[in-house]
Amino acid sequence: MSNMTLPNMILLGTRKGTIIFDRINASWQPRPIMHAGVPVCYVTRDPRDGTLWASLDHGHWGPKLSRSRDNGATWQDITSLKYPNGARYIVKYLPTPDFNPESPSALPEYANAAVLKIWNIAFGNANQPGKLYAGTIPGGLFVSDDGGDSWELNRPLWNHHSRGGDLFSGDATSENCWNGTPASIDYGVFEPGIHSIAVDPRNPEHMYVSVSTAGVIETTDGGKNWHSRNQGMLNDYMPNPESEWGHDPHFVTYCSGQPDHLWQQNHCGVFYSDDGAKRWKKVSMPDVGVNFGFPIVADAKDGRTAWVVPAQADSERMAINGGLSIARTNDGGQSWQSFRDGLPQENAYDIVLRHGLDASGDYLCFGSTSGNVYLSEDRGETWQSLGHNFPPIYSVRFG
Amino acid sequence: MTRVEMTQHLYRFFPQFKNQLITVPAGSVAEVLHAVNEIAPGFTDYVLDENGALRRHVNLSINNTMVIDKIKLSDRVPEDGTVYIFQSLSGG
Numbered sequence: 001m002s003n004m005t006l007p008n009m010i011l012l013g014t015r016k017g018t019i020i021f022d023r024i025n026a027s028w029q030p031r032p033i034m035h036a037g038v039p040v041c042y043v044t045r046d047p048r049d050g051t052l053w054a055s056l057d058h059g060h061w062g063p064k065l066s067r068s069r070d071n072g073a074t075w076q077d078i079t080s081l082k083y084p085n086g087a088r089y090i091v092k093y094l095p096t097p098d099f100n101p102e103s104p105s106a107l108p109e110y111a112n113a114a115v116l117k118i119w120n121i122a123f124g125n126a127n128q129p130g131k132l133y134a135g136t137i138p139g140g141l142f143v144s145d146d147g148g149d150s151w152e153l154n155r156p157l158w159n160h161h162s163r164g165g166d167l168f169s170g171d172a173t174s175e176n177c178w179n180g181t182p183a184s185i186d187y188g189v190f191e192p193g194i195h196s197i198a199v200d201p202r203n204p205e206h207m208y209v210s211v212s213t214a215g216v217i218e219t220t221d222g223g224k225n226w227h228s229r230n231q232g233m234l235n236d237y238m239p240n241p242e243s244e245w246g247h248d249p250h251f252v253t254y255c256s257g258q259p260d261h262l263w264q265q266n267h268c269g270v271f272y273s274d275d276g277a278k279r280w281k282k283v284s285m286p287d288v289g290v291n292f293g294f295p296i297v298a299d300a301k302d303g304r305t306a307w308v309v310p311a312q313a314d315s316e317r318m319a320i321n322g323g324l325s326i327a328r329t330n331d332g333g334q335s336w337q338s339f340r341d342g343l344p345q346e347n348a349y350d351i352v353l354r355h356g357l358d359a360s361g362d363y364l365c366f367g368s369t370s371g372n373v374y375l376s377e378d379r380g381e382t383w384q385s386l387g388h389n390f391p392p393i394y395s396v397r398f399g
Numbered sequence: 400m401t402r403v404e405m406t407q408h409l410y411r412f413f414p415q416f417k418n419q420l421i422t423v424p425a426g427s428v429a430e431v432l433h434a435v436n437e438i439a440p441g442f443t444d445y446v447l448d449e450n451g452a453l454r455r456h457v458n459l460s461i462n463n464t465m466v467i468d469k470i471k472l473s474d475r476v477p478e479d480g481t482v483y484i485f486q487s488l489s490g491g
Contacts, residue, residue: 060457077441079441112450114452115448115449
């Protein structure tokens with residue numbers, strides 16, 4: 001066991017609400033559901049002040065953030081996260097069979113942005129109280145400096161040349177390289193979105209955000225300028241697999257103790273960088289199933305250690321051969337070990353979504369869209385179930 | 400004055416409307432909703448998006464007639480009319 005503080009909570013965002021497990025003595029006990037009946041796509045705890053945050057997808061009433069300052073006893077909807085007047089983006093159309101690429105025309109078509117989903121919530125550094133980030137669909141990075149009471153869209157990223165330039169002031173001056181996300185029919189939203197936000201613990205002016213169907217984007221000056229960081233990425237299904245844009249990271253994260261070590265589970269494999277995303281290296285190992293999946297987590301101390309939950313690719317998005325496993329590398333992806341002890345090995349069709357796996361010290365936890373939650377206390381080697389009848393699970397985070 | 404009736408689902412966020420008769424000055428649907436928002440700040444955030452358009456899974460009618468303009472909400476509500484706000488049905 002490492003000497004890290006043990007986590008006290010597991011926070012689940014589910015199709016039917018927020019479920020919090022408390023660690024009481026040596027066991028984990030779920031509380032009654034919160035936000036009952038409301039789809040909750042992400043729940044997390046601010047390590048600086050203990051505030052809990054949930055991203056709600058009210059089916060009828062629109063996406064909202066919800067905040068709890070009393071450890072989950074009461075929650076308040078926050079409606080201040082909105083695109084400013086004039087925030088436009090170039091529409092990408094779903095490639096359905098009836099879509100005619102000749103019509104309406106090859107010219108860009110513009111839409112006024114409205115928040116379709118608040119996909120990720122992240123926090124500033126310890127010396128930045130009240131600094132919060134939220135990643136949305138369509139592709140906005142929002143920043144709050146007052147604990148979430150007010151939010152501002154990061155305009156340099158919204159107006160980036162990779163998505164047509166400053167559409168507040170006029171029409172496109174460059175090509176839009178952010179594509180759409182044909183995600184699941186019951187939960188997906190087609191517009192490109194920001195699902196991963198990583199703030200450098202050494203320097204909060206340095207951040208990475210990641211966009212499905214665009215790639216990894218870095219700022220080193222607090223969000224004034226942004227640069228693609230997709231060198232070494234291979235996108236099998238693109239005409240140019242090494243293109244600067246158009247990559248589809250499912251989740252991107254780093255080692256908090258060695259932030260130059262980044263990991264991503266991509267549509268086309270697992271990728272690792274040990275130089276701050278200057279260059280990515282494909283480290284998939286299809287022989288042990290490490291090739292496709294959504295979540296990835298890095299160890300907090302050792303940048304070469306990471307875990308994935310392998311799945312069948314594309315055409316069959318489910319556990320491989322009916323059995324659940326987790327794979328770990330301790331050497332920067334040169335080798336992977338597969339662990340199954342305590343996980344079902346038959347009739348398992350679970351898929352774990354991009355925010356559905358987390359680690360805290362030696363603890364790991366994941367939840368699937370089949371409503372199953374599994375916990376490991378020994379770095380992924382053995383597992384126990386925390387329950388099998390939960391709603392479809394969208395996110396798992398230790399608190 | 401125009402009456403406003405709403406689905407009880409909205410009482411979850413605006414309990415002050417429960418069992419209350421809501422009346423506001425007549426006008427366009429947009430004006431009626433913003434008048435309700437004056438009574439209960441934040442109300443329009445649930446029914447409209449940030450562009451002022453009706454959310455996709457929300458329905459509005461004036462008496463028995465569904466509103467036509469869901470983008471700018473320019474339909475006129477008569478002085479003795481009632482605006483009904485209800486959610487579209489959706490799956491499990």
